[in-house]
Amino acid sequence: MAAGPPLSLPSVGPDPVPWDTALAAVxxxxxxxxxxxxxxxxxxEGRWVRVPAFGYERxxxxxxxxxxxxxxxxxxxxxxxxxLDPAGWAAVRSALDEAGPLADAVAVRADxxxxxxxxxxxxxVLEEPGTVGAGLRAVGRHGPGRHRDHLLAAxxxxxxxxxxxxxxxxxxxxxxHVEEGDSGxxxxxxxxLLANAGAFGVLETAASGLLTPSGGVPLTRLRLxxxxxxxxxxxxxxxxxxxxxxxxxxxxxxx
Numbered sequence: 001m002a003a004g005p006p007l008s009l010p011s012v013g014p015d016p017v018p019w020d021t022a023l024a025a026v027x028x029x030x031x032x033x034x035x036x037x038x039x040x041x042x043x044x045e046g047r048w049v050r051v052p053a054f055g056y057e058r059x060x061x062x063x064x065x066x067x068x069x070x071x072x073x074x075x076x077x078x079x080x081x082x083x084l085d086p087a088g089w090a091a092v093r094s095a096l097d098e099a100g101p102l103a104d105a106v107a108v109r110a111d112x113x114x115x116x117x118x119x120x121x122x123x124x125v126l127e128e129p130g131t132v133g134a135g136l137r138a139v140g141r142h143g144p145g146r147h148r149d150h151l152l153a154a155x156x157x158x159x160x161x162x163x164x165x166x167x168x169x170x171x172x173x174x175x176x177h178v179e180e181g182d183s184g185x186x187x188x189x190x191x192x193l194l195a196n197a198g199a200f201g202v203l204e205t206a207a208s209g210l211l212t213p214s215g216g217v218p219l220t221r222l223r224l225x226x227x228x229x230x231x232x233x234x235x236x237x238x239x240x241x242x243x244x245x246x247x248x249x250x251x252x253x254x255x
Contacts, residue, residue, distance in 0.1 A: 003019050003020060003202070004019040004198065004199040004201075004202030004203055004206075005019060005196075005198060005199045006018050006019055006199065007019065007022055007196045007199045007200070007203075007228070008192075008195060008196060009192050009196065009225075009228060009229070010177050010192070011170075011173045011174050011177055011188060011189075011192060011229050011232075012173070012228055012229055012232040012237075013232060017228065019199060019202070019203065021241055022199075022203055022224075022228060023203060023206055023207065023244070023253075024240075024241045024244035024245050024250060025227070025228060025231055025237055025240045025241045025244055026203070026207050026219070026224060026227055026228075026244065027207070027210065027211075027243075027244035027245075027247050027249050027250055028053075028054075028239070028240035028241055028242065028243035028244030028245075028247070029053075029054045029056055029227050029231065029240050029244075030054075030056040030057075030060075030207075030211055030216060030219075031056075031211075031216075031243070031244070031247045031249060032052070032053040032054060032239075032240060032243030032244065032247075033050040033051060033052060033053055033243075034050070034051060034052075034053040035048050035049075035050060036048070036049050036050075036051045053239075053240075053243060054236075054240070055079065055080040056216070058079035058080065059076065059077075059079040059080035059153070059157065060217055060219060060223065061216065061217050062076050062079060062157065064157070064158070065157070065158065068100070069096040069097070069100045069154070069158070070093075070096070071093065073096055073154040073157070073158065074089060074092050074093055074096070074150065074154060076153070076154055076157045077092065077149075077150040077151070077153040077154040077157070078150070080153045081149050081150050081153055081167070084147065084150065088144075088147050088150075091144035091145070091147050092144060092147050092150045092151055092154070094144070095142050095143060095144045095147075095151045096151065096154060096155075098142045099139045099142040099143075099151060099155065102135055102138050102139045102142070103135075103139055103155050103158070103159070103163065105135055106132055106135035106136060106139070106162065106163070107159060107162060109122075109130065109131065109132050109135060110122075110132055110162055114161040114162060114220070114222070115132075115161060115162050115163075115164065115189075115190065115193070115222050116190065116193040116194065116197065116200075116221060116222065118132055118190065120190070120191070120194070122190075123182065123183050123184075123186060123187035123190045123191075124181050124182065124183060124187070125181055125182070125183050126181050128183070131183065133182075133183025133184060133186060133187060134183060136163070136164070136183070136184065136186050137183055137184050137186075139151075139152075139155065139163075140152070140166075140184070149166075149167040149168060152164075152165060152166055152167070153165060153167075156223075160219075160220050160222065160223055161220045161222060162222075164185075164186050164189050164222060164226065165222075165223060165226045166185060166186070166226075167230070169230055169233040169234050170185075170226060170229045170230050170233060171185055172233060173229050173232065173233040174188045174189065174229065175188075189222070189225060189226075192225060193221060193222065193225055200221040200224060200225070201221070203221070203224055204218070204219070204220065204221045204224060206253075207219055207224065210249040210252070210253060211249065214248075214249065
């Protein structure tokens with residue numbers, strides 16, 4: 001399988017990310033396991049089990065939700081960001097009702113284009129109002145305080161090629177790189193995707209080719225970018241790379 005060029009991602013760090021490191025990190029995120037001591041009625045004495053180390057199976061592999069935004073979307077978001085208490089659930093559910101029409105307007109404006117296919121002006125304040133960037137900023141304002149991450153996760157799962165998946169970790173990584181005229185942190189994501197279009201194209205194809213035959217789902221380059229930024233910002237990149245290089249997908253690639 002062909003390799004790609006290194007990825008220049010200032011939001012990840014000052015040095016380019018080697019392409020094989022990026023692929024190993026994605027495989028580690030998708031397939032990595034961690035040990036958990038588990039007690040159950042059948043094994044009250046407890047035993048060690050291997051559970052997913054990251055959110056790929058709990059979030060990305062969840063089947064797409066159809067119809068109006070609702071309770072199922074909150075469940076999907078919990079798979080990535082954790083369980084909500086009753087008040088948090090109600091807040092996210094209400095925010096989905098408010099933000100849903102705004103997300104629909106973003107999709108109309110995009111007119112079938114993926115996020116990385118949009119012209120730079122769609123993420124610039126100089127061409128507002130009505131741009132995709134302005135729409136995404138309006139969506140973010142409906143995030144219910146500390147549960148804003150759940151709202152954006154739900155909306156990204158509905159439109160994984162259009163709505164960036166930002167959370168508190170990735171936002172901190174992205175905001176220092178916002179430039180004058182940017183509509184928000186989403187503009188940084190867009191700029192890095194455009195600057196690394198070739199590398200992300202090869203990475204997207206390679207990851208899909210390795211994950212889907214074993215029951216996984218493909219990840220868009222928008223989600224791949226998010227995974228790399230999140231792993232870096234949460235200090236898990238090295239661990240994910242090590243896990244990825246232990247997977248059978250990596251072994252098959254090397255063979």
